[in-house]
Amino acid sequence: KIARELNDIQQQDLIGYQLALPRLHQDDEIGMLVRSYNLNQQLIQRHSEDQSDLVMRFPVSELPNKSFLMGLLEQVVTRQQTTALMIVTCETLRDTAGVLTETQREILLLTLVEKLKSVLAPRMVLTQVSGYDFAIIAHGVKEPWHAITLGQQVLTIVNERLPIQGIQLRPTCNIGVAMFYGDLTAEQLYRRALSAVLTSRHKGKNQIQFFDPLQMEEAQQRLTQENDILTAMDNQQFALWMQPQVEMSSGKVLSAEALLRMQQPDGSWELPEGLIDRIESCGLMVTVGYWVLEETCRQLSAWQERGLMLPLSVNLSALQLMHPSMVSDLLELLTRYRIKPGTLILEVTESRHIDDPHAAVAILRPLRNAGVRIALDDFGMGYAGLRQLQHMKSLPVDVLKIDKMFVDGVPEDCSMISAIIQLAHSLNLQMIAEGVETEAQREWLSKAGVEVAQGFLFARPVPANIFEERYLAPESADYKS
Structure with a gap:
């Protein structure tokens, strides 16, 4: 039987092959022969591996060759x-x-x-x-x-x-x-x-x-490009400008959105075309995004020390949201700057790039529990909106922002925006319409049940100091604690 087994071994399996010890021949001559054969095979295999190692590795460094x-x-x-x-x-x-x-x-x-x-x-x-x-x-x-x-x-x-x-x-x-x-x-x-x-x-x-x-x-x-962006950060050539979010029925400023601006060679401030794409392609979205978050918290802290409780929203890309240190970093900022609950709003953008909505929920929930309000910034944008329909009830979202793309069609093309408004009402979400530029748009949105909007019809983004002068003057007591 042993002879037949050895005869049937394939050539590539021969080195290192081990025979099974016969049950009735543990200690007799056959058992000793099998043990001796197996030990000899182990020695041959070890020698073969050593030789192979020598052939495949470089001397001294022992790196693969x-x-x-x-x-x-x-x-x-x-x-x-x-x-x-x-x-x-x-x-x-x-x-x-x-x-x-x-x-x-x-x-x-x-x-x-x-x-x-x-x-x-x-x-x-x-x-x-x-x-x-x-x-x-x-x-x-x-x-x-x-x-x-x-x-x-x-x-x-x-x-x-x-x-x-x-x-x-x-x-x-x-x-x-x-x-x-x-x-x-x-x-x-x-x-x-x-x-x-x-x-x-x-x-x-x-x-x-x-x-x-x-x-x-x-x-x-x-x-x-990466060096230019990092140099701009070091030289304080980035700044946050504020755009008011207005209650359309009264014209009262309820909150504001912080928007990134970059100083240009002529001294003006704007968001250069493609800047966000360049930041992302350079792998600096998390770095720049953290700076924006910290500046937003610093601004909120300065207001709140003066008793001003105006909420401030800031964009958060899907890449930032899914970053491993996102939750701990933001919670640390909230603690360091003593941000009052309900005054920081995260606008989650590019949500179509979130591959795992359940993971997003696990990240957003502790932030919401810490008093951060969550806004969905691009709901309805093709695939993103259709996919999110399945998860809307579980998402810890407070605000649904209606993209300018849908507002632009009002009042002529209202089918899609009407469906979005109806969905937001059914989920008891606050709505903010973006990019409102005409009186006709404002009137239609108000009648449709959208109470808050932002856009050039109300105000353009301005530097923080000008925003304070216009909307947070001492005579205005709307946001005093």
Whole structure:
């Protein structure tokens, strides 16, 4: 039976194969033979694994080598995973040959390996393809700007001063990047990254180069935009302007919306076309969004210290809403600025991008419990509205804002806006109509049961100080505590 079993083993399964110990031959010669065979198989398998490890790993660093890398790239190609391949050439490893001792060069290599690992995300893979070349499969990197950001992190960490046994080094490197969008073989992808790093070396030390010049231009443009936005924040070139939200029957200001404005070269303040899209594409929506939230809380706190309880609403993108630190960050701001319950209103925008409404509810509910009012800013906008119909009753929403797109059609085209108003009434939600610009629109909305509106018919957005002068003057006691 044992002979037949051994004869039936497939060639690929032979190494490491273990025989079952016969039940009636535990301690006799057959049992001893089976145990001896199994032990010998374990030793052969361990030796085979050690040999394979030597073949697939680079000496000293023990990083996966080029053979291993190409196998991983074949998987990337097979799965059609959008990613970036980066080759990092460390000239210092090459230039110190014959200058540093073997021990010092090993210390240099191992230190650089640890530095490279420290800037990589968990899914990314670091390999060594030559004595001074490393390759990074940057899983999760889908755009050139993300790749160049990672490349800059690599340059920064590699360029740090490095003392080795009394010798001060300042390592340098060059980086070549090839993006994979599903149209290359593994070999082509590798050769593109290699070509890019050779081009970067011709340009000097500490350079990053894409194989595709257009990708290089796109990434550089994105980084310039990111720098411009961060510089504007540092130089106080962002400000919040206020637009009143008015009770249409009386003309009384019930609340206001805080709107982002940016100072222009001529000194004027406006919201440049595409600014929000640029902020989002640069990955700065959460950073800028937090600044807006804090400025809103600071403004509310200043008013409330003077006894003014006017509610202030602020936009919150889906990206901000779903950020892991959103709840804790906002609760900390509420506590730090001692914001009175009911005076901060979050207008959730881009809700069509919220993939999990149940997760949104879990985020919004603790904020609402802390006294934050929630407004849905884009209900009815195609897919968003249809999907949200299923979740409206569970969403912790207080206010439904009617988008300007629907208001523009009034009074000629009223079918969609009438349905939205009817839904809001059935859910006992307050309504605010946005973008009201004509008396005809105001009259129709009032008759339809919409009590509050904002738009150029009532007032344009103005700086906070002018807003206070116009609507929060001492003689007005509407919002005194």
